[in-house]
Amino acid sequence: MKLWNLLIIGAGPAGLNAAIAAAEEGLKVKVIDEFTKVGGRLLGQLHQESKDNWWNGIEVANRLHEQAVHLGVKIECGVSVYDLEQAEFGWKAYTSQGMEKTDKLLLATGATEVPTPIPGWTIPGVMSIGAAQVMGNVHRVKPGNTCVIIGANVLSIAIANELKLCGVNVKEIIIPQANANLSDNGTPEKVMESFMRLTHMAPTILLRQAGKFATFIHPSFAVKFYPKNGIKLFDIPIKIKTAATEILGESKVTGVKTVNVRPNGEIIPNTEKITKADFVCIAGGLAPLSELAALSGCVFKYVRELGGHVPIHSERMETNVENLFVAGNITGVENAKIAMAQGTVAGLTIASEINGNKLQMESLIEKAVAAVRKERDEALIQFQPNIAEARDLIYQEFELEDRNMERPKRSIS
Amino acid sequence: MTAEKTIVCRCEEVTLGTIQDTVQTYCCSSREVKLRTRAGMGYCGGRTCRHVIDRVVAEITKEPIKDEVQLSYRSPIRPATFAVLGGGKHDNES
Amino acid sequence: MTMRVDNHPVLGKQTDRKQVTIYFNGKPYEAYEGDTVASAMLAQGIYALRQHEVSGKERGIYCNIGHCYECRVKLEKRKVVRACITPIYNGMEIGSLTGFDERGE
Numbered sequence: 001m002k003l004w005n006l007l008i009i010g011a012g013p014a015g016l017n018a019a020i021a022a023a024e025e026g027l028k029v030k031v032i033d034e035f036t037k038v039g040g041r042l043l044g045q046l047h048q049e050s051k052d053n054w055w056n057g058i059e060v061a062n063r064l065h066e067q068a069v070h071l072g073v074k075i076e077c078g079v080s081v082y083d084l085e086q087a088e089f090g091w092k093a094y095t096s097q098g099m100e101k102t103d104k105l106l107l108a109t110g111a112t113e114v115p116t117p118i119p120g121w122t123i124p125g126v127m128s129i130g131a132a133q134v135m136g137n138v139h140r141v142k143p144g145n146t147c148v149i150i151g152a153n154v155l156s157i158a159i160a161n162e163l164k165l166c167g168v169n170v171k172e173i174i175i176p177q178a179n180a181n182l183s184d185n186g187t188p189e190k191v192m193e194s195f196m197r198l199t200h201m202a203p204t205i206l207l208r209q210a211g212k213f214a215t216f217i218h219p220s221f222a223v224k225f226y227p228k229n230g231i232k233l234f235d236i237p238i239k240i241k242t243a244a245t246e247i248l249g250e251s252k253v254t255g256v257k258t259v260n261v262r263p264n265g266e267i268i269p270n271t272e273k274i275t276k277a278d279f280v281c282i283a284g285g286l287a288p289l290s291e292l293a294a295l296s297g298c299v300f301k302y303v304r305e306l307g308g309h310v311p312i313h314s315e316r317m318e319t320n321v322e323n324l325f326v327a328g329n330i331t332g333v334e335n336a337k338i339a340m341a342q343g344t345v346a347g348l349t350i351a352s353e354i355n356g357n358k359l360q361m362e363s364l365i366e367k368a369v370a371a372v373r374k375e376r377d378e379a380l381i382q383f384q385p386n387i388a389e390a391r392d393l394i395y396q397e398f399e400l401e402d403r404n405m406e407r408p409k410r411s412i413s
Numbered sequence: 414m415t416a417e418k419t420i421v422c423r424c425e426e427v428t429l430g431t432i433q434d435t436v437q438t439y440c441c442s443s444r445e446v447k448l449r450t451r452a453g454m455g456y457c458g459g460r461t462c463r464h465v466i467d468r469v470v471a472e473i474t475k476e477p478i479k480d481e482v483q484l485s486y487r488s489p490i491r492p493a494t495f496a497v498l499g500g501g502k503h504d505n506e507s
Numbered sequence: 508m509t510m511r512v513d514n515h516p517v518l519g520k521q522t523d524r525k526q527v528t529i530y531f532n533g534k535p536y537e538a539y540e541g542d543t544v545a546s547a548m549l550a551q552g553i554y555a556l557r558q559h560e561v562s563g564k565e566r567g568i569y570c571n572i573g574h575c576y577e578c579r580v581k582l583e584k585r586k587v588v589r590a591c592i593t594p595i596y597n598g599m600e601i602g603s604l605t606g607f608d609e610r611g612e
Contacts, residue, residue, distance in 0.1 A: 034573045036543060036594050046517060054517055078592065080573075082489035082497075094489075096497055112574050114464045117429060119418040124554035124567030131571030131591075139546035140512040140521055166512045179415060179429070245415070251565040252554045287464050289574070294486040301480045308464060309482050423569070423577060426562055457576040461569070492576075492587075 007102035012040020014328025014343035015108035021347025023071035111329035120247030144278025151283030178265030187265035305390035306332030317346035424455020527597035544590035
């Protein structure tokens with residue numbers, strides 16, 4: 001069996017760019033992915049970045065795919081990994097297609113969607129917002145003609161517009177009923193607060209319409225003036241004072257029961273209404289998908305700003321486990337451009353270890369690390385505030401772990 | 414009551430009400446919730462509901478979510494047949 | 508009315524896809540090469556793919572990328588696969604998992 005220099009799990013923006021960077025340095029690289037196509041979450045992405053410039057994730061994915069193949073990277077789709085094991089030479093990965101052996105292992109498994117449970121959310125026709133995005137943009141199938149989106153955030157607004165481009169009538173974006181604080185997005189005030197953090201969208205469009213406010217206002221004040229019938233973005237009403245209480249239907253969704261709510265989430269009596277829809281999307285945000293890191297003995301830290309539990313890692317994408325690296329959304333939820341830049345860092349770091357030329361590679365790696373920081377600074381949308389600070393915290397933890405602890409080795413059984 | 418009608422763990426059909434009652438009665442961790450209610454123990458391995466369980470527990474116990482992953486992952490992290498576990502190949506999965 | 512998005516204002520036209528037939532619970536449905544089981548069934552207006560083992564309630568796709576396992580279906584005689592990440596082929600036979608007795612192996 002072939003021994004790879006680098007096995008990458010996840011053919012998304014981070015995994016592909018890591019493969020490219022490592023293969024350019026001469027490494028034998030293989031990438032595996034569970035999905036039927038190469039590109040990961042890139043595939044669904046489609047948004048306008050400027051007047052005549054679209055971010056077309058499929059095009060980006062195709063370009064990276066071609067580049068990787070051209071460099072001799074082996075890519076396999078439809079392969080699931082179910083276990084990892086440390087070995088003398090590096091790692092063994094057990095997959096649905098047999099075992100793979102590799103010197104170095106990179107986990108680029110991305111993120112998973114966090115649900116917002118609502119009565120009726122198991123009815124067929126209720127799906128995560130990402131599911132609808134993939135159905136429309138990747139498979140080119142509309143999940144229905146009319147839709148209600150529950151969860152008002154950057155991702156849901158962007159995807160609402162994508163569904164509209166597919167010909168779906170998105171009737172409204174509303175919020176889930178505040179319930180045991182299942183999410184931060186259950187009260188209009190909290191939603192407003194997150195909107196106001198969006199550097200490009202919120203201040204210009206939302207606030208301009210909500211009244212001619214000065215720059216420094218408190219969300220609780222802004223939300224008071226937010227119109228009950230919502231503000232339209234891409235011609236889709238965003239109603240942050242309307243909450244879903246139940247999804248209706250038996251063997252197929254028929255609609256959503258809603259109520260009007262006060263800024264703190266309290267229900268206003270006698271405001272119950274039903275909005276009919278063919279399908280319903282739940283948009284609860286993203287969290288790093290770190291199960292393989294957990295299996296391989298990584299130390300974790302819970303960092304809200306990064307979307308949940310992330311394996312502790314260095315800015316060069318090393319983990320506290322030998323020969324194991326991470327890149328992309330598994331290290332914290334951010335945009336695809338940042339994931340790509342992180343992939344390059346990981347690819348170069350790994351190549352320098354394999355080739356034993358860390359000194360010569362130093363300036364290249366430094367440049368790649370700087371590129372990640374630059375992408376982060378220039379990001380149009382910050383999923384959470386204070387990401388850069390949260391990242392520095394993780395890097396410090398890595399240094400501490402590295403210095404204080406004997407690296408835990410997983411038993412070879 | 415909404416919590417009784419809100420399924421959190423789709424695989425095992427465990428409701429928010431059951432999880433809340435369990436945390437309140439035993440003042441317990443996500444891990445204990447899983448063992449007592451089967452929430453997060455189903456076919457998907459808790460991939461879908463784990464974040465919700467962590468949040469409900471944190472909210473009720475007023476303790477911040479711990480750094481250590483409470484709802485631990487065990488291999489295999491995807492359901493696999495004995496043929497695959499034995500080193501054989503299969504087209505996709507089980 | 509077709510649910511296929513063959514003309515997309517930004518992604519463009521989709522043409523020349525080979526049509527095939529797949530069978531769901533014994534009934535034939537048209538599908539296109541490149542479809543997953545999930546996309547082919549949704550394009551035909553089929554939302555419910557299985558029933559919950561215990562409650563018997565119907566379930567369909569949820570995450571569409573292989574994480575949630577809600578869309579698992581029976582493939583041919585004895586395999587259980589996730590509809591959302593399983594490519595279709597001509598003559599493919601898919602069936603709903605319906606209850607405790609037919610639970611995945």
